[in-house]
Amino acid sequence: xxxxxxxxxxxxxxxxxxxxxxxxxxxxxxxxxxxxxxxxxxxxxxxxxxxxxxxxxxxxxxxxxxxxxxxxxxxxxxxxxxxxxxxxxxxxxxxxxxxxxxxxxxxxxxxxxxxxxxxxxxxxxxxxxxxxxxxxxxxxxxxxxxxxxxxxxxxxxxxxxxxxxxxxxxxxxxxxxxxxxxxxxxxxxxxxxxxxxxxxxxxxxxxxxxxxxxxxxxxxxxxxxxxxxxxxxxxxxxxxxxxxxxxxxxxxxxxxxxxxxxxxxxxxxxxxxxxxxxxxxxxxxxxxxxxxxxxxxxxxxxxxxxxxxxxxxxxxxxxxxxxxxxxxxxxxxxxxxxxxxxxxxxxxxxxxxxxxxxxxxxxxxxxxxxxxxxxx
Numbered sequence: 249x250x251x252x253x254x255x256x257x258x259x260x261x262x263x264x265x266x267x268x269x270x271x272x273x274x275x276x277x278x279x280x281x282x283x284x285x286x287x288x289x290x291x292x293x294x295x296x297x298x299x300x301x302x303x304x305x306x307x308x309x310x311x312x313x314x315x316x317x318x319x320x321x322x323x324x325x326x327x328x329x330x331x332x333x334x335x336x337x338x339x340x341x342x343x344x345x346x347x348x349x350x351x352x353x354x355x356x357x358x359x360x361x362x363x364x365x366x367x368x369x370x371x372x373x374x375x376x377x378x379x380x381x382x383x384x385x386x387x388x389x390x391x392x393x394x395x396x397x398x399x400x401x402x403x404x405x406x407x408x409x410x411x412x413x414x415x416x417x418x419x420x421x422x423x424x425x426x427x428x429x430x431x432x433x434x435x436x437x438x439x440x441x442x443x444x445x446x447x448x449x450x451x452x453x454x455x456x457x458x459x460x461x462x463x464x465x466x467x468x469x470x471x472x473x474x475x476x477x478x479x480x481x482x483x484x485x486x487x488x489x490x491x492x493x494x495x496x497x498x499x500x501x502x503x504x505x506x507x508x509x510x511x512x513x514x515x516x517x518x519x520x521x522x523x524x525x526x527x528x529x530x531x532x533x534x535x536x537x538x539x540x541x542x543x544x545x546x547x548x549x550x551x552x553x554x555x556x557x558x559x560x561x562x563x564x565x566x567x568x569x570x571x572x573x574x575x576x577x578x579x580x581x582x583x584x585x586x587x588x589x590x591x592x593x594x595x596x597x598x599x600x601x602x603x604x605x606x607x608x609x610x611x612x613x614x615x616x617x618x619x620x621x622x623x624x
Contacts, residue, residue, distance in 0.1 A: 358408030366434050368396055369457055375492070376457070377440075381406045381450035406451040410444055421538075431520035431536070437461075441522055458522045462504045463497065470498065474623070478502040479510065483620035484577040486564075488589040488598075495586045496522050498623065503560060503584065506530060512557035517547040519562050530558075537562075548572035551581070561585040567602045574611075577618040592624040 365385050369377045374387035374394075381403050386393045411419060413432065422428040427445035432455070434440060442455045465475060477485060485502075487495040500523040503514065507530040514530050519537035526532075533554070541547040544561060545568045551559060564570045564585045577583045589595040596615075603611050 355408075356412060358405060358410070359412035361405060362409050362413055363434070365396075366432075366438075366440060366455070369440075369455070370434065370438055374457065377453070377455040379406070379409075379453040379455075380447070381452065403450055406453075409453070410451055413442075414444070418538075429520060430538075431458075431522065439522065439524070441520060458496070462500045462523055462525070465501060465505065468494075468498060468501055470501065474502060474621075475505055477621045478505050480582055480620050482577060482580045482582050482618075484574055484615075484618045485582070485584050485620050486595060486622045487584070487586045488592060488595040488622060488624045490588065490590055493624075499560065499584055499586065500525075503532075503558070506558060507532060513555060514558040514560070515551065515554055515556040516560035517541070517544055517562055518560070519544070544569045545572060548576065551576060556581060558582045559584065563587070564602075567604075570599065570602050574614050574618060578614060582620075589624070592622045595622050595624070 365377055365379060368374075368385075369387055372387055372389060372394075374389050376388035378386045378388065378393065379401065380386075381401055383395075383400055384398045385396045385401070387396065388394075410422060414422060414428070414430070418428055418430060422444055427443060429441075429443050432440045432442050437459060439458045440455045441458055442453065444451065444453050446452070465472065487499050489495050503516075503525065506512065506514065507525060507528045509529060511529050512531075514525075514532045516525075516532070516534045517537070518534065521534050521536045525534065535541050535547055537543060537547070541550070544563075548561070548569065549572065559573075559576055559581050561569065561573050561583065562585075564573060564587050570585075570587075573583050573585055587595060587598055589598045599615070600608055600611065
């Protein structure tokens, strides 16, 4: 993934335990601490970075929760690992290995079709694969869907793909729930994050390409100050953004930054595991929902016994998960997490919506003391 030059908004919190409202206005090689601009809505008209006391920070957080404030960052592709030469984007179809229309009648035939689709995704450097019964598979290239020049897919083939790719427990879950998330390793270099779901009684698939190459700060044009933030002793670091905006890629880069520099124990809780980390100075344990633990809540409750220094919570989607994560930050852990929001400001609104009204005042105080950054 490469970020094009453009505005990126990063709301920071103080490294000394207090909260500040700093915004980066551009992402690029030239982005450094000297180019930090201070949002006057939060800190007044000062032109230098300052840190607010906890009480003022709590009030700032309350005032900056307006979801209408701030600009939406353009949707970025989270899976493209570089600017390699791609296919002819002016063509409406892409040539891939042909699929026998009789596939799906025997065990293993669905797997053959599945791997051909993934191979085409890798070959054309696509970010996503979309597969629907009754149509040819489609690849997302630089934001636009392109159809593969293969036959339309039958219901039998699609069900055979599900049977061949999923294990017995996963297939039963899919049958009972109508959808399932999982990760699929194509080879040592390429991994796919997959959602298999039912639509109008027929299977469909959405898969995103995730490369095993964890990109460095300079490759992503991330501000250098994020390195300082990632080395915090404790606190909460939130990545917000729309689907495909680069949350997973950026957070992996920050964790790798810690891995290369600090002797700590890192525990990740993901659904599914996307990037595979190799231990460097840090010791890293990665837990996958549905395989290593039942759900995010159970995994977070078990953290106390696992003695981590740094924690990644793949997605904070409900009250229980966020409450457990912020408590972990309060008790001395550095917690990374992701949340879906269309701006840094709207992130606060999304967080407040998770909590009952009678707990929001306490939530504001917890965020004031523990929030290190919101990165959008």
